[in-house]
Amino acid sequence: xxxxxxxxxxxxxxxxxxxxxxxxxxxxxxxxxxxxxxxxxxxxxxxxxxxxxxxxxxxxxxxxxxxxxxxxxxxxxxxxxxxxxxxxxxxxxxxxxxxxxxxxxxxxxxxxxxxxxxxxxxxxxxxxxxxxxxxxxxxxxxxxxxxxxxxxxxxxxxxxxxxxxxxxxxxxxxxxxxxxxxxxxxxxxxxxxxxxxxxxxxxxxxxxxxxxxxxxxxxxxxxxxxxxxxxxxxxxxxxxxxxxxxxxxxxxxxxxxxxxxxxxxxxxxxxxxxxxxxxxxxxxxxxxxxxxxxxxxxxxxxxxxxxxxxxxxxxxxxxxxxxxxxxxxxxxxxxxxxxxxxxxxxxxxxxxxxxxxxxxxxxxxxxxxxxxxxxxxxxxxxxxxxxxxxxxxxxxxxxxxxxxxxxxxxxxxxxxxxxxxxxxxxxxxxxxxxxxxxxxxxxxxxxxxxxxxxxxxxxxxxxxxxxxxxxxxxxxxxxxxxxxxxxxxxxxxxxxxxxxxxxxxxxxxxxxxxxxxxxxxxxxxxxxxxxxxxxxxxx
Numbered sequence: 256x257x258x259x260x261x262x263x264x265x266x267x268x269x270x271x272x273x274x275x276x277x278x279x280x281x282x283x284x285x286x287x288x289x290x291x292x293x294x295x296x297x298x299x300x301x302x303x304x305x306x307x308x309x310x311x312x313x314x315x316x317x318x319x320x321x322x323x324x325x326x327x328x329x330x331x332x333x334x335x336x337x338x339x340x341x342x343x344x345x346x347x348x349x350x351x352x353x354x355x356x357x358x359x360x361x362x363x364x365x366x367x368x369x370x371x372x373x374x375x376x377x378x379x380x381x382x383x384x385x386x387x388x389x390x391x392x393x394x395x396x397x398x399x400x401x402x403x404x405x406x407x408x409x410x411x412x413x414x415x416x417x418x419x420x421x422x423x424x425x426x427x428x429x430x431x432x433x434x435x436x437x438x439x440x441x442x443x444x445x446x447x448x449x450x451x452x453x454x455x456x457x458x459x460x461x462x463x464x465x466x467x468x469x470x471x472x473x474x475x476x477x478x479x480x481x482x483x484x485x486x487x488x489x490x491x492x493x494x495x496x497x498x499x500x501x502x503x504x505x506x507x508x509x510x511x512x513x514x515x516x517x518x519x520x521x522x523x524x525x526x527x528x529x530x531x532x533x534x535x536x537x538x539x540x541x542x543x544x545x546x547x548x549x550x551x552x553x554x555x556x557x558x559x560x561x562x563x564x565x566x567x568x569x570x571x572x573x574x575x576x577x578x579x580x581x582x583x584x585x586x587x588x589x590x591x592x593x594x595x596x597x598x599x600x601x602x603x604x605x606x607x608x609x610x611x612x613x614x615x616x617x618x619x620x621x622x623x624x625x626x627x628x629x630x631x632x633x634x635x636x637x638x639x640x641x642x643x644x645x646x647x648x649x650x651x652x653x654x655x656x657x658x659x660x661x662x663x664x665x666x667x668x669x670x671x672x673x674x675x676x677x678x679x680x681x682x683x684x685x686x687x688x689x690x691x692x693x694x695x696x697x698x699x700x701x702x703x704x705x706x707x708x709x710x711x712x713x714x715x716x717x718x719x720x721x722x723x724x725x726x727x728x729x730x731x732x733x734x735x736x737x738x739x740x741x742x743x744x745x746x747x748x749x750x751x752x753x754x755x756x757x758x759x760x761x762x763x764x765x766x767x768x769x770x771x772x773x774x775x776x777x778x779x780x781x782x783x784x785x786x787x788x789x790x791x792x793x794x
Contacts, residue, residue: 343748424661546594550793559584673725
């Protein structure tokens with residue numbers, strides 16, 4: 256009986272502390288008492304007292320409690336305490352001792368390199384490729400420092416907001432709120448680990464719930480699992496609701512299937528969003544810093560190739576040996592990843608997608624049936640002259656998604672494909688620079704690629720993965736732009752802090768830094784006359 260009395264009395268005394276503390280202790284004294292309780296291992300008392308503090312001090316105190324629980328090895332209680340902390344800085348302090356934050360377990364620093372330095376390459380191109388045409392020499396052409404690969408600029412991901420009928424917005428919001436609690440098992444790996452793959456007319460992901468589940472699993476040193484890594488199967492974001500304490504992201508799921516080793520939505524052919532991509536997207540949106548990759552010839556390689564090209568034109572090198580000679584002269588081309596760690600899955604995806612795009616453009620890999628590549632368009636235009644001494648820049652960039660929102664800017668609808676292939680003139684025009692002379696074959700090929708994107712994505716799933724990256728950047732940018740309250744942006748900051756890419760799949764041990772050049776010799780005929788077109792690219 257006495258043992259029962261003592262246990263009951265202890266609970267009563269501890270539970271009464273929150274209501275007594277404000278009337279007895281100042282805020283400073285209460286905060287000091289929380290620290291004393293934590294040092295003494297009395298975490299229940301510390302947490303109860305922390306909950307009684309003013310909002311400005313409460314979360315720092317809870318962070319102390321979570322740190323103490325982590326230090327004692329009680330990761331389960333620490334993960335529960337963490338759910339009550341919304342301030343990103345306090346969450347960072349609370350997680351400093353989790354496995355994901357232990358310096359011995361860290362595999363990289365967050366972020367990545369800045370924009371690549373193109374100055375020396377630009378100078379050499381201006382000296383070797385039709386030098387009289389560049390604007391500093393009195394010509395009409397200009398060249399700007401941008402990647403010929405992948406460019407992701409968060410502020411270009413969403414268009415100006417169109418009006419969404421308020422009644423329609425209220426109906427959609429109510430549906431999201433109702434649906435957000437219907438599938439709590441979607442993030443559970445047991446007993447039905449494949450729930451996230453089944454079809455749903457509307458699946459809703461709570462970013463707050465997502466953040467807390469990631470933090471809990473990292474603290475417990477348990478795997479994140481596929482349902483978290485692939486955003487509960489969402490591949491299409493049709494609706495976003497920004498609430499006072501949460502952000503809801505929703506869309507239909509047609510059923511997730513494995514296709515050529517990739518997860519794909521059976522209805523749309525799109526790829527599920529990835530959590531590690533979201534961490535990079537959120538960082539980019541919050542800092543308004545672009546990320547991407549570029550594959551460029553070295554200045555020495557480009558100079559050597561120009562010498563060989565002159566020898567080919569003057570018949571000092573036979574045309575049959577020209578491609579091999581140019582390839583040897585160019586050598587390997589530089590790979591630069593900027594704005595994110597080059598070892599991440601995201602970085603490797605961007606480089607591989609860039610390389611593959613140039614391969615299919617130049618006929619080194621097959622286009623889908625009925626889709627034309629660059630060489631096909633050269634054949635169509637060869638009668639008016641073949642391409643000569645051109646600097647063809649092909650790169651993926653944002654295709655701004657259409658945004659509709661209600662008057663209160665809390666309910667949003669997104670639509671449209673988030674990426675497109677682009678050419679050099681588009682970038683020059685956007686920057687207010689002089690136009691670089693158009694190559695009709697390049698213009699036609701870029702239009703064909705964008706028009707036939709779904710067919711290309713179906714044949715080569717890597718483009719679907721790239722599309723999902725752009726889609727999740729658009730979502731992060733929308734939340735950052737319109738979630739001007741502390742909670743919405745705080746959720747983005749917390750996702751960044753969790754470093755989910757490192758925790759989930761690690762890093763590529765040998766990220767690509769250089770790739771072989773692609774050199775193609777193409778022969779086009781006009782009547783009895785033959786035109787030899789020599790093309791070189793990175794990848």
